[in-house]
Amino acid sequence: MSDVQTHFRTCNICEAMCGLEIKHRGEEIVSIKPDPLDPFSRGHICPKAVALQDFYHDPERLKTPLRKTAEGWQAISWEDAFSEIGSRVRALQAEHGQDCVAAYMGNPNAHNLGNALFLPQFMKALGSKNRYSSASADQLPHHVAANFLFGAGMAISVPDINRTDYLLIIGGNPVVSNGSMMSGAGMPGRIKDIQQRGGKVVVIDPRRTETAKIASEHVFIRPEKDALLLMAMIHTLFAEQRINLRHLAPLCDGLADIEQAAAPFSPEQVAETVGISAVDIRRLTDEFASAPSAVCYSRMGASTQSFGGLCQWLTLVLNILTGNLDRQGGAMFPQPAFDLLGSVKPGKPSSYGRHQSRVRQLPFFNGEFPIATLADEIETAGDGQIKALITIAGNPVLSAPNGDRLDRAFAGLDFMVSVDIYLNETTKHADIILPATTGLEIAHFDVFFNSFAVSNTAKYSPPMFAKKPGQKHDWEILKGLIACLTGAPDNGATPELLLDMGLKAGRYKEQGMSLQRLLDNPHGIDLGPLQPCISERLRTADGRIALAPAFYLNDLPRLQAALEEDATQRADYPFQMISRRLVRNHNTWTHNAHRLIKGKNPVTLQMHSADAARLQLSAGQAVTVRSATGQVTLDVEINDDILQGVVSVPQGWGHNHRNTAMSVAAKQPGISINSLTCDQRVDPLTGNAALNGVAVAIHAA
Ligand SMILES: Nc1nc2c(c(=O)[nH]1)N[C@H]1C(S)=C(S)[C@@H](COP(=O)(O)OP(=O)(O)OC[C@H]3O[C@@H](n4cnc5c(=O)[nH]c(N)nc54)[C@H](O)[C@@H]3O)O[C@H]1N2
Numbered sequence: 001m002s003d004v005q006t007h008f009r010t011c012n013i014c015e016a017m018c019g020l021e022i023k024h025r026g027e028e029i030v031s032i033k034p035d036p037l038d039p040f041s042r043g044h045i046c047p048k049a050v051a052l053q054d055f056y057h058d059p060e061r062l063k064t065p066l067r068k069t070a071e072g073w074q075a076i077s078w079e080d081a082f083s084e085i086g087s088r089v090r091a092l093q094a095e096h097g098q099d100c101v102a103a104y105m106g107n108p109n110a111h112n113l114g115n116a117l118f119l120p121q122f123m124k125a126l127g128s129k130n131r132y133s134s135a136s137a138d139q140l141p142h143h144v145a146a147n148f149l150f151g152a153g154m155a156i157s158v159p160d161i162n163r164t165d166y167l168l169i170i171g172g173n174p175v176v177s178n179g180s181m182m183s184g185a186g187m188p189g190r191i192k193d194i195q196q197r198g199g200k201v202v203v204i205d206p207r208r209t210e211t212a213k214i215a216s217e218h219v220f221i222r223p224e225k226d227a228l229l230l231m232a233m234i235h236t237l238f239a240e241q242r243i244n245l246r247h248l249a250p251l252c253d254g255l256a257d258i259e260q261a262a263a264p265f266s267p268e269q270v271a272e273t274v275g276i277s278a279v280d281i282r283r284l285t286d287e288f289a290s291a292p293s294a295v296c297y298s299r300m301g302a303s304t305q306s307f308g309g310l311c312q313w314l315t316l317v318l319n320i321l322t323g324n325l326d327r328q329g330g331a332m333f334p335q336p337a338f339d340l341l342g343s344v345k346p347g348k349p350s351s352y353g354r355h356q357s358r359v360r361q362l363p364f365f366n367g368e369f370p371i372a373t374l375a376d377e378i379e380t381a382g383d384g385q386i387k388a389l390i391t392i393a394g395n396p397v398l399s400a401p402n403g404d405r406l407d408r409a410f411a412g413l414d415f416m417v418s419v420d421i422y423l424n425e426t427t428k429h430a431d432i433i434l435p436a437t438t439g440l441e442i443a444h445f446d447v448f449f450n451s452f453a454v455s456n457t458a459k460y461s462p463p464m465f466a467k468k469p470g471q472k473h474d475w476e477i478l479k480g481l482i483a484c485l486t487g488a489p490d491n492g493a494t495p496e497l498l499l500d501m502g503l504k505a506g507r508y509k510e511q512g513m514s515l516q517r518l519l520d521n522p523h524g525i526d527l528g529p530l531q532p533c534i535s536e537r538l539r540t541a542d543g544r545i546a547l548a549p550a551f552y553l554n555d556l557p558r559l560q561a562a563l564e565e566d567a568t569q570r571a572d573y574p575f576q577m578i579s580r581r582l583v584r585n586h587n588t589w590t591h592n593a594h595r596l597i598k599g600k601n602p603v604t605l606q607m608h609s610a611d612a613a614r615l616q617l618s619a620g621q622a623v624t625v626r627s628a629t630g631q632v633t634l635d636v637e638i639n640d641d642i643l644q645g646v647v648s649v650p651q652g653w654g655h656n657h658r659n660t661a662m663s664v665a666a667k668q669p670g671i672s673i674n675s676l677t678c679d680q681r682v683d684p685l686t687g688n689a690a691l692n693g694v695a696v697a698i699h700a701a
């Protein structure tokens with residue numbers, strides 16, 4: 001075994017940032033195990049990390065630029081690819097204006113050091129305000145709430161899960177997702193630790209999830225009613241004089257406005273609509289307010305829905321009103337070594353609403369428009385129509401609402417480029433595909449997720465395998481695109497140079513933080529537990545927190561209206577569909593790993609036994625699910641882990657029914673949930689896609 005080498009790195013597939021110990025003999029991987037010495041993940045990984053070797057060795061990974069021709073895909077040189085892209089994009093922009101070329105950035109950009117650092121320069125070079133990303137099918141309402149309350153979209157407060165006494169989880173499934181906007185590996189252990197130290201974990205979810213099953217209590221809620229629940233809890237805090245701002249009292253404005261806003265939403269008034277009794281709402285509120293420390297954490301289920309904006313605002317308000325923001329065991333602000341908030345000056349005008357989208361007037365925020373309106377902007381003729389698209393590490397045909405419409409819209413573009421590792425449902429529309437290195441071939445430092453992490457650490461991972469001649473990293477491709485769009489010479493910057501500068505300018509500079517220091521500590525450096533630091537993190541002009549911005553108050557009539565209507569009564573589409581994540585899957589792109597797709601097809605419709613009995617369906621039977629957008633057929637899985645009237649379908653699937661190259665995925669093609677979701681359904685405050693609570697009808701196939 002003497003020729004076996006050991007490499008330490010951080011897994012960059014999801015937000016949990018697990019430390020890996022990889023043993024290899026040359027290019028042959030001997031083992032991928034958790035690194036017990038990693039100070040952040042402390043010896044945890046999930047099955048996806050082991051699949052990193054599959055992605056590395058996957059013969060279907062693209063290695064050379066491809067050009068679409070009448071005879072099929074043709075391998076071309078990087079020079080030819082960039083030269084054609086430069087001339088086509090510049091010609092289109094000269095004819096139709098800068099904004100006629102759009103860009104879409106997918107989730108892996110956030111997990112990639114080079115992309116995180118070079119995308120801003122690329123955007124500048126493209127010079128188009130038509131930018132879209134997966135953020136508006138995900139966590140946009142979190143950033144908008146941080147923007148309005150704390151003055152910056154990146155001022156995100158994270159549950160201090162390691163020390164809290166009471167964790168209230170609304171619409172998150174960290175046992176499967178490994179924590180989102182709450183980075184921290186080994187979530188089951190952290191949840192058990194809370195219980196072992198006498199604390200409580202409560203999960204509010206229409207499905208009895210893997211997290212709900214190990215929690216202290218699970219409470220079913222009807223889809224999209226979370227804002228009503230949160231309002232009723234806030235109502236109760238005021239009614240029972242449980243407001244206790246503690247150290248935040250001198251900072252907060254708008255308390256009376258919140259009290260007035262919550263007045264119409266008593267537990268009794270919302271109970272029936274929400275599906276939780278008034279007694280339980282009062283009890284949960286009492287428990288939350290009485291706990292020595294408590295934190296409310298709401299995630300995808302309370303963000304990718306029609307009231308996502310209100311949900312994320314009210315989550316912050318609940319934490320603040322109970323004095324649990326910026327307090328040990330509450331919601332705390334991470335202090336990352338590479339700090340995206342570092343350069344944001346207090347009082348910097350928010351970009352919220354700086355522009356409105358052309359067709360549906362959806363708000364621009366943080367440099368982009370909502371993905372839910374990309375198809376409108378491509379298909380609607382007129383001044384400002386999108387004619388060309390560049391996708392970077394994104395697969396919106398499967399990931400965006402009404403993906404089938406995007407599939408058609410992309411086919412009608414004048415020109416399309418994809419920077420990706422696969423020929424898939426989205427990239428098959430490109431005229432040119434630029435293949436990037438990935439996984440074990442890249443250097444890594446987590447620029448984004450250290451900003452959402454449950455403790456402060458820093459770690460740099462060098463590439464494990466050198467890229468092959470002729471391959472390019474994502475950031476090198478971005479540089480190539482910048483050069484072909486602007487003609488500007490290379491400025492010599494590398495991710496390592498920019499990272500080192502950022503580390504040396506950051507808050508740990510006195511402790512000698514630098515790239516060299518990280519290279520000297522291959523397991524990572526522990527920078528300690530989260531600390532109260534609100535004065536350092538607040539970016540509002542006056543250094544105060546406005547609890548009740550008019551922006552949110554103006555949306556309350558819509559919440560009030562939700563008390564009156566009942567979607568489950570609609571005869572045409574009597575069920576509400578929600579999304580589900582699977583342990584051995586990451587969004588739309590990991591299906592070519594043999595070890596992740598073995599076993600029986602997990603893409604099933606989960607349904608309550610009483611509903612199944614009423615429809616005379618038996619387990620495993622094929623059913624057709626129809627929405628106003630489209631229809632799919634899949635097998636039904638019957639149990640009582642889901643609320644009656646609600647059904648759940650996995651996200652991220654739908655491969656190879658559209659003739660792409662991923663042959664392993666073809667063995668379990670699944671269906672795409674986004675053939676059913678609707679791109680016209682958004683949270684109006686943020687424009688975030690409402691992917692949950694979709695009205696559907698179900699029949700035996
Ligand atoms: N109905 C429903 N829809 C959802 C969700 C849901 O819960 N329900 N979840 C939403 C969420 S949270 C998200 S984040 C989005 C994700 O939406 P997307 O980001 O659009 O989808 P991904 O599957 O992450 O797409 C990743 C793409 O990047 C490519 N890729 C992977 N690694 C690399 C790399 O290193 N470099 C490059 N250049 N390319 C790479 C993959 O081949 C793939 O094409 O989906 C959203 N869609």
Ligand SMILES: Nc1nc2c(c(=O)[nH]1)N[C@H]1C(S)=C(S)[C@@H](COP(=O)(O)OP(=O)(O)OC[C@H]3O[C@@H](n4cnc5c(=O)[nH]c(N)nc54)[C@H](O)[C@@H]3O)O[C@H]1N2
Nearest residue numbers: 171172173177180223224299300301581582585586587692
């Ligand atoms: N294994 C795995 N891990 C992943 C991913 C993956 O694809 N697979 N994707 C990663 C990404 S990109 C992200 S953003 C994170 C997401 O991380 P999470 O938000 O933790 O993951 P989800 O499973 O989408 O959790 C959403 C929960 O909301 C519930 N829900 C749906 N509608 C409602 C509602 O109206 N109200 C309430 N209260 N609950 C509702 C669902 O039942 C589900 O349990 O996961 C990341 N981690």
Ligand code: SF4
Nearest residue numbers: 011014017018046049
């Ligand atoms: S939990 Fe996420 S970061 Fe950790 S090993 Fe799994 S995919 Fe990688």
Ligand SMILES: [Mo]
Nearest residue numbers: 107134138139
């Ligand atoms: Mo996501």
